[in-house]
Amino acid sequence: MKREITLNPLVVEGEEVVPNQILASVVPVIKKFPCSHTASIDRYINQLSSISHSERYTAVKALSVFSTPTVFNALCEKIAQSNEDIYVRLEAAAGLARHGREEGWAFIKQCIEAPVLENRLEAVIILGEIQSDISCQLLSNVLRDSRQHADIRAGAAWSLGELRNRSALGVLVESFTAIDKNVRIEAARALAKLASVYKPEVLDSFADDVVLDIFAGSNTTGKAAQSCQRRWVAFEIVKSYLVASALRFLDNANEQSLRSLYRQLNEYEKIERPINLSSGLLEGEVDYQKLLSRKINTEEGTQSASEAMATTRLRHP
Numbered sequence: 001m002k003r004e005i006t007l008n009p010l011v012v013e014g015e016e017v018v019p020n021q022i023l024a025s026v027v028p029v030i031k032k033f034p035c036s037h038t039a040s041i042d043r044y045i046n047q048l049s050s051i052s053h054s055e056r057y058t059a060v061k062a063l064s065v066f067s068t069p070t071v072f073n074a075l076c077e078k079i080a081q082s083n084e085d086i087y088v089r090l091e092a093a094a095g096l097a098r099h100g101r102e103e104g105w106a107f108i109k110q111c112i113e114a115p116v117l118e119n120r121l122e123a124v125i126i127l128g129e130i131q132s133d134i135s136c137q138l139l140s141n142v143l144r145d146s147r148q149h150a151d152i153r154a155g156a157a158w159s160l161g162e163l164r165n166r167s168a169l170g171v172l173v174e175s176f177t178a179i180d181k182n183v184r185i186e187a188a189r190a191l192a193k194l195a196s197v198y199k200p201e202v203l204d205s206f207a208d209d210v211v212l213d214i215f216a217g218s219n220t221t222g223k224a225a226q227s228c229q230r231r232w233v234a235f236e237i238v239k240s241y242l243v244a245s246a247l248r249f250l251d252n253a254n255e256q257s258l259r260s261l262y263r264q265l266n267e268y269e270k271i272e273r274p275i276n277l278s279s280g281l282l283e284g285e286v287d288y289q290k291l292l293s294r295k296i297n298t299e300e301g302t303q304s305a306s307e308a309m310a311t312t313r314l315r316h317p
Contacts, residue, residue: 008026010023011024044059044063048074056078057085057091060078060092060095061091063095072096072099075104086119087122097132098130105134120152127156139160140156143156143160143175150182153175155186157183157190160172166198166201169194169198172187207230210232211230211231216234218241219241223248243262247262
């Protein structure tokens with residue numbers, strides 16, 4: 001009982017439970033919905049003629065799971081109806097394409113080149129729902145096509161992210177040079193989705209670029225980038241975070257030396273504006289040279305802070 005509400009147990013002692021199973025409830029829990037099994041291919045085909053747009057759309061969606069000649073013919077007829085809504089026609093085409101039917105791919109390609117922008121956008125969006133190398137290739141072609149409207153190219157980038165197809169990496173990276181901001185944004189979002197599956201490949205695509213973190217904090221990003229042998233630049237306005245960031249690169253220093261160096265760095269001077277902590281050389285008017293030459297004790301012996309920090313330096317922007 002909780003707050004005078006009685007929970008009725010739905011399991012018994014010794015019963016095996018599974019993830020997401022409801023163990024107790026106030027109201028009755030229905031685990032299964034009774035089905036009359038009246039839905040059939042014929043029913044859905046008849047529903048294609050309904051005056052209701054939602055019923056026709058539902059019908060082509062449902063028919064896409066069947067792979068019979070009768071269903072294919074019905075979907076082809078729906079595609080050919082020029083007075084039918086484009087959403088219904090494209091969904092019918094997608095159903096055919098999922099089964100490798102050329103009629104479906106042909107209609108989608110036709111929509112990609114249609115003069116109506118809405119048709120083109122819906123075509124690239126629905127390609128993101130068809131897991132196929134053909135979908136990936138069509139979307140890549142749209143993304144590369146500078147003649148296409150920027151919104152269509154951005155939609156293609158979004159759909160490539162939905163497909164998570166490794167072969168899309170190249171075209172998404174290329175898209176970072178696009179003039180339109182929305183295209184670049186959607187390409188970045190798509191790459192983030194692909195990184196969940198192909199992280200090493202995504203990183204390798206930017207091997208010659210610089211990793212940038214404008215809110216570095218204690219510089220986890222910089223440390224990770226350096227461990228991957230990547231160049232990086234980090235910005236941090238809070239001095240204590242900046243100092244802690246530098247200490248990340250003192251791998252062999254003992255605790256006492258780290259505490260001492262942290263205190264010396266933190267108290268050395270007041271930083272009035274952001275400091276750039278990067279793998280570049282020490283330069284600029286901020287004089288950290290004297291401070292970084294201080295000797296500290298490490299397991300490798302006595303050495304300067306700058307030596308212990310290896311390639312890490314503080315640089316005034």
